[in-house]
Amino acid sequence: MKNNVYLKSSFRDIKASLGRFISIILIILMGVLLFVGIKSVGPDLEATGNQFIQQKQLSDLQIISTGGLTQKDRALVKQLKYARVELGYSFPYLDKANQKDIQVYSLGQKQNHLTPTKGRLPKKSSEIVVDQKLASKKLKLGSTLKINNQQLKRHNYKIVGFVQSPLYIDNDERGVTTIGDGQVDGFAYLPKAAFKTQAYSLISVRFSDLDKMNAFSTAYQTKLNKKTDQLRSLFAKRAQSRKVELQATANRSIAKNEQKLQNQQTTLTAANTQLNQQLAALTSANQQQSTAGRQIQAQQATLAGQQKQLTAAKQKLTAAKTKSANLAKPSYLLNDRQTNPGFAEFQSLANRIDAIANIFPVFFFFIAILITFTSMTRMVEEKRKEIGTLKALGYRNSEIAVKYILYAFLAAFTGVVLGVLIGAKLLPVVVFTILKARYIFTDYPLHFYFTPIVLATIAALIATLGSSLGTLLRDLREKPAELLVAKAPKVGKRILLERITPLWSRFSFNQKITYRNLFRYKSRMILTILGIAGCTGLMLAGFGLKDSISAPVEKQFSEIMHYDLVVTLNAKTNAAQPNAAQTVLKKSNAVKHTLPVFSEQVTFKKTNTTDQNANLFVTSNAKKFAQYVTLKPAGKSPVKLTNQGAVISQHLAELYHINPGDHLTMQLANGKSVRLRVSQIGANYIGHNVYMTAKYYKQVTATSSVANTYLVKTNQHSLEQLTKNLHKVKSVIGTTSVKGQIDQQNKTTASLNSVVLIFIVLSGTLAFVVLYNLTNINISERMRELSTIKVLGFFDNEVTMYIVRENIILTLFGTLFGFGVGNALTWAILKLASSDTIVFPLIIHGTSYVIAGLMTFVFSAIVLIATHFNLKHIDMLAALKAND
Structure with a gap:
């Protein structure tokens, strides 16, 4: 009977403090939701790809x-x-x-x-x-x-x-x-x-x-x-052996055609001989101008034309023989799924979301746990008198603790279950719904992943049960008489501002109270600043990710590359010499300038480091090349090409731990490996590029570079007709539009933007709940103080401002501190999200700071409006009555 009544009182407590109970559930729910949800998106995307494969x-x-x-x-x-x-x-x-x-x-x-x-x-x-x-x-x-x-x-x-x-x-x-x-x-x-x-x-x-x-x-x-x-x-x-087969096939065809031509030549010679004999007979009879003679001459003209065609055919056959004799070994290309259009981008998307999930949700969850821990601790502290009464009535410590453990467990259990279900089954669906328009996948399998669920559950239990048990263990050691007496308020002290007399004397009475209260309750001040900073930092990180994810495209194709089209020629054509492709480029009104360079795909190798592919550019005119490519690391002066070494991209140097003056092994397209000296390091955000002069290329490879590529600057006209004209030229094997590359990269980053938007929305929601919880904790801790000033004659608005002034200052400092947290958080996420072939620079626009700051203050204002109505209904008698 005793236990039943006590259990009922537990549920009455939940009903009485339903707002706090729900807020704890919401905080745990959002923390678990984002942690489990985002940690599920990457694996679910991979599961989708695997199932499709x-x-x-x-x-x-x-x-x-x-x-x-x-x-x-x-x-x-x-x-x-x-x-x-x-x-x-x-x-x-x-x-x-x-x-x-x-x-x-x-x-x-x-x-x-x-x-x-x-x-x-x-x-x-x-x-x-x-x-x-x-x-x-x-x-x-x-x-x-x-x-x-x-x-x-x-x-x-x-x-x-x-x-x-x-x-x-x-x-x-x-x-x-x-x-x-x-x-x-x-x-x-x-x-x-x-x-x-x-x-x-x-x-x-x-x-x-x-x-x-x-x-x-x-x-x-x-x-x-x-x-x-x-x-x-x-x-x-x-x-x-394949070369021999091709030569044998070609030679059989040549021999067949040769026999055919020889037969045709025999027939043609015989026909010509016969006509000559007929014409000679007519000549001896002085009838060469007769009708028969004219017919023979016409036939001879026809045979002459056939002989001409036969001679041309023989020349082609001779050329075919030469081509067969000089036939190069065929090359075999092995392409894995990464070369399939869109596959590498899909894998990169899954990897980046997984990388983001290693930092953003963890920090989010940390803030949620911090606030939950504080709320639960405060709840137990408020029940000191009840705990003392129960101890005095003879209840054992374990019986007293059950009530608070049940409260904490119910909040944690509800929050975790809802968070896991929504996080694993709903959040990925939202992401996949956004991605459905881009990919052909029709079925996105959803799974529960053991590790994130277990980690989230343990963290939630520590935040609720751990904080409750910690406070209970401390309070249950005290005697009932001590618990029945309310804790004495913290002793007031002179604060640092009071010692600055010229400044302190200028403050009003209300301002002095505000500053004294802020520094009097330092733990509460620090907690509030940390909570607001964390939420602001999360929102700013969301906006920062949105700004930074699109930055590589803008920086690569506006600050580094200053050309609009790349035209690749076959190995037999020298771009530096007059050719058909050059003629097409000169005649086009869309083309402003062109620069012939040598370009090919190379591979860098180093022990215990993953091989990296790069684009090699070799120029014989370093000064003019600088107008097409700016080799400028962030915040540094432009890098110049010299004959003393090559310039490699910054990310490539970081991957191989290379500094100017170091050497690196580079494998050319033909498989030959050369030792390369790195003279300087240049900026690059997408892929890897290597630049060198023609003189240095010849020095390290022992071969001359023959220009096989045009870098083309245009008038920003449509390049459709120009590329069509270029592809009609046999020597052109491909064209690459910079605009096409920009569009492709933008599509890839757009997919991540949808995930980032979810972060921003959830961070804003968490900020609101955190501010609401912290404000309620602040009020509940100071109920006697607030009741006292109401009894002294303060109006409702003045009582509200008593709290508002403190909150404005704490929100301001928390927001400013949050900007620093947001920068650090964004930097850490971008470091993990960057891959071997793309670098995300830390870019946070001014508007992102403004929006994140405004959102924090708007949420704070909404909470304070709700607080105003709560303060109007304070039970002053209950708060001020004696404790003995």
């Missing part, structure tokens, strides 16, 4: 070759254990009728399964399915798509469906090509029966032993890299 049987690798692929290449790949191999066709096609650059593929059976969004998959060799992105009035179900290509048996195909391909997970990104304007607009798939060529275009490889591995994990990438290295080694040996 399994469902669509997405290839681990795709192999392409400049010499085509055969069954022998397939057999070579099959030598690797667990390898599942599928041969296929692929080629780029410019659809002039619809002005679209289309990548055409053969339909696979075992890998890279398509998802029809409308219609069905092809059943006949005359049917085709098209990228859903290409659907239009011209390209619709039942319409005909014309593809003129020598690899196909026919030219017209009926569109029977629109599909999504697992090779293109990003709805907007389709990659680059060497035709049209250089950007792929979409893809199409045909049955293999529609192709007539013997050599295949690509090999899709999937390893069964990697199926159950997380495709985004380091372990998976390490294992795949080992298999890739094995394949590279096999194909390095295969290149020579």
